[in-house]
Amino acid sequence: MAKYLIDVNLPYRFSLWKGNDYIHQIDIDDEWTDEQIWNYAEENDLTIITKDADFSNRIIFHQPPPRVIHIRLGNMKMREFFTVTTAIWNDVIELNESHKLVNVFRNRIEAIE
Numbered sequence: 001m002a003k004y005l006i007d008v009n010l011p012y013r014f015s016l017w018k019g020n021d022y023i024h025q026i027d028i029d030d031e032w033t034d035e036q037i038w039n040y041a042e043e044n045d046l047t048i049i050t051k052d053a054d055f056s057n058r059i060i061f062h063q064p065p066p067r068v069i070h071i072r073l074g075n076m077k078m079r080e081f082f083t084v085t086t087a088i089w090n091d092v093i094e095l096n097e098s099h100k101l102v103n104v105f106r107n108r109i110e111a112i113e
Contacts, residue, residue, distance in 0.1 A: 005041045007050035008032075010071065011078065016089055017049075034058075041066035047096055059101045060112070069102045 002023040008030045034054050041048045047067040048055050056070040069092060073084060084106060091109055095102045099111035
C-alpha cells in the first residue's frame with residue numbers, strides 16, 4: 001500500500017519514487033485541485049511530496065494525516081535534482097516519520113513537528 005503521494009509538479013519517472021510505497025498524482029487524476037489532493041492523502045494516510053508551498057502552508061494549521069514533504073530546491077536540471085534528492089532522501093523519509101512537515105532545501109533539511 002502506498003505511503004506517499006507525489007504531486008503532479010514533480011517528475012513522474014524518477015527512480016527514487018518507484019515501488020509500492022509511492023503513487024503519482026498522474027496515476028489518479030492529474031487535474032485535481034489542491035483540496036482534492038489533500039483530501040485523498042488524508043483519507044488514505046499518505047504523505048504529500050510536492051514543490052507547492054500551498055501544502056506546507058496548510059499543514060501548519062492541521063495535524064496529520066496527511067504529512068507533507070516540501071521540495072524547495074528551486075529550478076535545476078533533472079540530473080542535479082536527482083543527485084541532490086538521492087543524497088538526502090533517506091534522511092527526509094526518516095524525518096517524515098516523526099514530523100508533519102519536512103522542508104527540503106539545497107543545503108539543509110528542516111522538520112516541523
